[in-house]
Amino acid sequence: MSSRHPFDLSLTLVTDAALCGERGVAAVVAEAVAGGATIVQLRDKLASTEQLLEQVAELAGVIDGRAALVVNDRLDVVVAARERGIRVDGVHLGQSDAAVLAARDALGPDAIVGLTANTRAHLDAVARLPRGTVDYLGVGVIRPTSTKPDHPPALGVDGFAVLAAATDVPCVAIGGVGAADVPELRRAGAAGVAVVSAICAAPDPRAAAAEFAARWAASAGIEADGGSPTASGAPRPAGGVPRVLSIAGSDPSGGAGIQADLKSIAAVGGYGMAAITALTAQNTRGVRGVHVPPATFLADQLDTIADDIEVDAVKIGMLANAEVIDTVAAWLRRIRPPVVVLDPVMVATSGDRLLDPDAERALRDLLPLADLVTPNVAELAVLADAEPATTWAGVIAQAETVSAGFGVRVLAKGGHLDGATAPDALVDAAAATIVEFDGERIATTATHGTGCSLSSALATLRASLGAWEPAVAEARRWLRESLRHGESLAVGGGHGPVHHFAGLWSRGGLATAPTPAEVEAEWWAEIADVRRAIDELPFIRALADGSLPRTAFEEYLAQDAHYLRVYSRTLAEASRLAPDAPAQAFWAAGAQRCLDGELALHRDRLHDLRGPRDQRARPFEPNAANTAYLDHLVASGSRGGYAELIAAVLPCYWIYDDLGRRLVTGGFGPEALSPEHPYADWLAMYGEPAFELATRQAIDTVAAVASRATPAVRARMLRAFRRSAEHELAFFAAPWPADRIEVDA
Numbered sequence: 001m002s003s004r005h006p007f008d009l010s011l012t013l014v015t016d017a018a019l020c021g022e023r024g025v026a027a028v029v030a031e032a033v034a035g036g037a038t039i040v041q042l043r044d045k046l047a048s049t050e051q052l053l054e055q056v057a058e059l060a061g062v063i064d065g066r067a068a069l070v071v072n073d074r075l076d077v078v079v080a081a082r083e084r085g086i087r088v089d090g091v092h093l094g095q096s097d098a099a100v101l102a103a104r105d106a107l108g109p110d111a112i113v114g115l116t117a118n119t120r121a122h123l124d125a126v127a128r129l130p131r132g133t134v135d136y137l138g139v140g141v142i143r144p145t146s147t148k149p150d151h152p153p154a155l156g157v158d159g160f161a162v163l164a165a166a167t168d169v170p171c172v173a174i175g176g177v178g179a180a181d182v183p184e185l186r187r188a189g190a191a192g193v194a195v196v197s198a199i200c201a202a203p204d205p206r207a208a209a210a211e212f213a214a215r216w217a218a219s220a221g222i223e224a225d226g227g228s229p230t231a232s233g234a235p236r237p238a239g240g241v242p243r244v245l246s247i248a249g250s251d252p253s254g255g256a257g258i259q260a261d262l263k264s265i266a267a268v269g270g271y272g273m274a275a276i277t278a279l280t281a282q283n284t285r286g287v288r289g290v291h292v293p294p295a296t297f298l299a300d301q302l303d304t305i306a307d308d309i310e311v312d313a314v315k316i317g318m319l320a321n322a323e324v325i326d327t328v329a330a331w332l333r334r335i336r337p338p339v340v341v342l343d344p345v346m347v348a349t350s351g352d353r354l355l356d357p358d359a360e361r362a363l364r365d366l367l368p369l370a371d372l373v374t375p376n377v378a379e380l381a382v383l384a385d386a387e388p389a390t391t392w393a394g395v396i397a398q399a400e401t402v403s404a405g406f407g408v409r410v411l412a413k414g415g416h417l418d419g420a421t422a423p424d425a426l427v428d429a430a431a432a433t434i435v436e437f438d439g440e441r442i443a444t445t446a447t448h449g450t451g452c453s454l455s456s457a458l459a460t461l462r463a464s465l466g467a468w469e470p471a472v473a474e475a476r477r478w479l480r481e482s483l484r485h486g487e488s489l490a491v492g493g494g495h496g497p498v499h500h501f502a503g504l505w506s507r508g509g510l511a512t513a514p515t516p517a518e519v520e521a522e523w524w525a526e527i528a529d530v531r532r533a534i535d536e537l538p539f540i541r542a543l544a545d546g547s548l549p550r551t552a553f554e555e556y557l558a559q560d561a562h563y564l565r566v567y568s569r570t571l572a573e574a575s576r577l578a579p580d581a582p583a584q585a586f587w588a589a590g591a592q593r594c595l596d597g598e599l600a601l602h603r604d605r606l607h608d609l610r611g612p613r614d615q616r617a618r619p620f621e622p623n624a625a626n627t628a629y630l631d632h633l634v635a636s637g638s639r640g641g642y643a644e645l646i647a648a649v650l651p652c653y654w655i656y657d658d659l660g661r662r663l664v665t666g667g668f669g670p671e672a673l674s675p676e677h678p679y680a681d682w683l684a685m686y687g688e689p690a691f692e693l694a695t696r697q698a699i700d701t702v703a704a705v706a707s708r709a710t711p712a713v714r715a716r717m718l719r720a721f722r723r724s725a726e727h728e729l730a731f732f733a734a735p736w737p738a739d740r741i742e743v744d745a
């Protein structure tokens with residue numbers, strides 16, 4: 001990236017006057033630039049034009065060419081500053097600010113033009129611009145942050161990686177970024193990070209910036225496009241492909257044991273070998289039997305390998321009994337391989353024992369021969385001679401005990417704690433260091449063999465990367481990608497395997513289907529702009545605070561009654577097309593509920609509000625938005641069949657459920673709905689648990705179909721879904737002010 005770009009994007013400081021406090025923005029900028037900030041973005045939403053111009057002049061003086069200076073939002077200020085001879089390097093624009101084309105036009109080819117982008121739609125729009133219009137994209141937010149109120153849902157590092165991979169414009173990660181995130185973000189393809197509070201609010205901004213800069217520099221060479229990449233994105237070792245030996249048991253179902261090890265080693269760029277300690281009769285539900293061949297034959301396997309092949313790293317898994325352990329220990333003492341990772345397997349994911357209880361003592365003697373042990377929570381407790389920890393702090397404390405007691409580095413794994421995250425920590429008592437790795441817990445049943453896979457990937461990556469910390473970070477990135485796609489393999493009815501080659505296959509063009517959960521997250525994000533626009537409609541605002549005029553509400557209800565009658569028919573059509581009985585029943589029930597709702601509307605509301613239908617002043621006419629929406633639904637079904645039809649009907653559930661719940665609970669505005677709200681009973685209908693449940697089922701049904709569909713069908717489904725969301729917006733916008741939308745009969 002830097003070769004194409006004259007600017008160093010690695011560390012942007014985004015200023016925040018409030019966070020800089022009494023020190024003042026200029027002083028903080030001076031310190032941050034001294035610490036290594038490469039771009040300063042002046043961001044002040046409150047300052048007047050004249051104040052901004054003064055600030056630009058002051059900052060340009062302080063920076064004195066040591067970093068680039070850009071201004072947030074205000075192209076006019078940049079232009080005016082340049083006219084006054086102040087050195088400003090460019091502008092950073094949001095999606096709703098002045099167009100980037102205009103900025104490029106006004107500032108010329110050498111200026112920096114940055115753009116905030118947080119959805120695929122934004123990236124697609126950038127791709128349509130002439131090359132060179134945008135220098136970098138600010139992509140985020142990475143983590144929830146308070147410095148940008150109303151920010152879109154956090155992407156996380158993984159979400160960032162997905163977007164960064166979809167564009168060739170350099171992507172700078174922004175939003176809640178901490179120094180600890182830097183290596184992971186750089187690996188995820190970041191061209192840099194942008195920071196607000198972590199520098200502006202730091203007691204020592206220079207030290208804070210320096211820490212970011214140091215972490216950035218230290219992660220050089222492990223970014224996805226650095227070096228000559230292996231399958232996992234890690235550069236190859238100078239000495240070639242690491243030769244990695246797994247000493248472990250066989251899992252014939254292929255998700256754990258040596259089968260998982262060989263796949264993992266290959267997936268992260270090693271040459272895999274395997275000496276089998278034991279055979280299990282095992283599937284994703286459990287272990288039915290264990291056969292342990294004579295330990296002398298294991299010794300034969302190990303010696304035969306070592307006599308011919310140089311082993312760069314060893315991973316040790318299931319050891320079955322004390323005799324096997326002693327055999328492996330003796331071999332390790334003789335051969336002394338440079339990297340030894342010991343996964344102290346005692347119990348399988350299914351709960352079955354894989355190590356004789358009396359062998360636990362022998363295992364302790366093996367520990368000091370390893371460079372790293374990777375116990376899960378239960379195994380760590382056995383090694384620490386304690387009860388299993390129930391908190392992450394407790395896990396770390398036990399890991400310190402084990403590390404100090406056995407003189408070995410420990411990777412403590414939080415996979416078995418419950419909680420929203422799945423942390424691991426590298427604990428080295430001798431060096432007095434604890435390095436924590438965190439990331440959200442992935443909702444999946446595909447966790448069979450995660451421990452085996454992680455430990456063999458770690459052995460391989462330690463051999464190729466030469467250090468533990470990057471090896472753990474990269475192994476986790478790869479494992480998490482593999483976990484996320486495990487269910488798509490559809491292996492077994494218990495805990496299925498992870499998809500060891502998910503990343504490799506998708507990079508090689510072999511489509512890896514998104515999981516239903518990913519479809520759900522992607523689609524919801526895809527309509528974030530539409531949802532925001534709905535939230536901001538005067539109609540919705542007035543509905544929320546109770547100030548919506550009766551006439552507008554009445555018009556809306558009349559339109560809605562018509563809509564629901566036809567919508568019900570489209571649900572009945574979905575039922576007719578459904579591939580199985582549960583789906584058929586679900587859509588039929590939806591059609592029925594809709595009709596009930598429509599009847600209730602007429603009985604309780606429209607009748608009340610306007611008298612019997614035949615006495616109304618003017619006959620009912622569906623408005624243009626209504627007709628367009630319904631035509632879209634019907635067309636989706638007749639053109640695209642079941643898949644597109646259910647994608648098109650989904651926003652009517654999802655958007656109403658979300659809106660209804662927020663309106664009723666007060667998540668929408670300052671307070672919950674008061675009983676005096678004129679439309680409280682009507683709104684309450686959408687906050688009901690029954691509707692929430694139906695919405696959940698509708699999302700799950702559609703996401704499952706989308707996840708299994710071909711990429712082309714999935715794309716058409718998403719288009720139909722988004723189009724419906726846009727129709728929802730137009731539908732809400734139509735009734736008020738009523739005269740604006742009236743369609744001539």
Ligand SMILES: Nc1ncnc2c1ncn2[C@@H]1O[C@H](COP(=O)(O)OP(=O)(O)OP(=O)(O)O)[C@@H](O)[C@H]1O
Nearest residue numbers: 349376413414415416422441442448449450451452
């Ligand atoms: N649901 C999940 N989401 C994200 N990461 C997970 C999840 N479950 C496990 N992990 C990660 O998988 C790795 C293995 O952790 P775990 O504690 O499950 O090991 P284990 O019990 O030894 O596995 P196994 O059952 O295969 O022996 C760790 O890096 C952990 O953080």
Ligand SMILES: Cc1ncc(CO)c(N)n1
Nearest residue numbers: 249250251256257318348
């Ligand atoms: C053979 C084997 N080794 C390790 C594990 C741990 O998951 C397993 N289930 N099976």
Ligand SMILES: [Mg+2]
Nearest residue numbers: 345376451452
């Ligand atoms: Mg394990």
